[in-house]
Amino acid sequence: MIDRFDLIIEVPEVTADLLLAPTANEPSHVIAQRVEAARAYATTRHNQGADCVNARLQPDQLADIINFDEDAALLLKTAVEQSHLSARAYHKIQRVARTIADLNAEAIISRATIAEALAYRAMPLLA
């Protein structure tokens, strides 16, 4: 069941220091602009129609769309081997990495992007 999530994160308790901090975080409309830009970037990349979002990319589309650089491919391979990731997880990581790259407006997925995508599968939490 847990394998079926794209993103799994831990939301820790907020420390008193942070709660009392006067600084305000980014407002929604700023983030919404980045989200919209990423979605626009994604639609120009694959001409599958506006509804085709990264989360629903099929494996054959993934193969067409996803470009890793060498380091990234190596990291993904190592992660799959060492963490015994399922084939499903392997695809999900690619989709999430694609979204992160979209947010950065990068055509090619870098090692850092794969690393970030891997970090959002907090499976150890559940073990």
Add this chain to the structure above:
Amino acid sequence: MHALVQTIAFRGIDTIPVDVQVHIANGLPTIAIVGLADKAVAESRERVRAALSSIGLALPPKRIAVNLAPADVVKEGAHFDLPIALGLLIAMGVVSPDAIADRVVLGEALDGSIQQVSGVLPAAIAASASGQHLICPAACGPEAAWASGLDIIAAPDLVSLLNHLKGVQILSPPEPKYLSVDRNYPDMSDLKGQDTARRVLEIAAAGSHNLLMIGPPGAGKSMLAARLGGLIRTRPFREPHHSASMAALVGGGPRIRPDD
């Protein structure tokens, strides 16, 4: 005196063409709406009366029958106000029947203004498919304009609609736009800390990824989830109780309606 205006009823997001037939005859002054109208449609009698009086017209003291055909389809929603009002105006001789001959009409009316209704886009697509045109509330114009191949009149109020139909003052056709109605989501700036979670929420919004948040009570998981809607427009946020059964989540209600 007889008039016919075309509108639609919804079954899910499918549309069923409905004719609003208005007949004014001599007799005791009454107004009756027949044709499987539900409560909201039956109440349209009072709204239409108010709408006409707001533009300085009184219903004729005659026997008025409004039939919604086909009579075996259940009609729900407030969007029948405008077709009924226009039907009355035609039957009263205020509007020429030719003005709306090939138009599908929908909108809610109370005071002279025409209120937003849901389901305008499916209505516009259906009208376009059958080679008809559309009259809808001004607030829904940008939504209707996504359908192509039809002429849309998006009127803010009855007076401007009548002026447009008479050719006195022409309304400009609407441009397609995303709904600007803000669903008033809480803002991300309310959150303290949770940098990772905020970043992940952004990723989830950008790629429509599903997301599982794990953490102690009070950490802000629900606060985060409630704010997702503010990052991707037009996604409603539902907060089912954790003990809600599967049937409670997916079931409920005899019919689904547009806008939910």
